[in-house]
Amino acid sequence: MMTQLTESIGKYLLAAVSPLIRHPENAELRVAASPSGDMLRFRLVLVQTDVARVIGRNGMTASAIRSLAKAAGERAGIKVVVHILSQEEADA
Secondary structure (H helix, E strand, C coil): CHHHHHHHHHHHHHHHHCCCCCCHHHCEEEEEECCCCCEEEEEEEECHHHHHHHHCHHHHHHHHHHHHHHHHHHHCCCEEEEEEEEHHHHHC
C-alpha cells in the first residue's frame, strides 16, 4: 500500500511540475518514509531558476501541488509533506 501510494504521488508531482520547468532532465524526486510508516516526505530538487517557476506568484502553484499530494495521503491515512528545493539547498 505504502509503495503504491509513494509511486502514485511521485508520478503526480513529476507530472505537475514538468510543464512548468525548463530543465526537467535535472529534476530529482527524493522520498523518505518515517520509521513508523505514517508519514512520507517528498523532496523535489530542481535547478534554482525552476524552483521560482514551480513556487509561482505568492506561492500559489506550490500550495496547490502540496494540497493535492496531501489529500492523496490523507485518503490512505498517511501524512504527506512536499518540499521544493534547489540543488544547492538540497546538497547543503
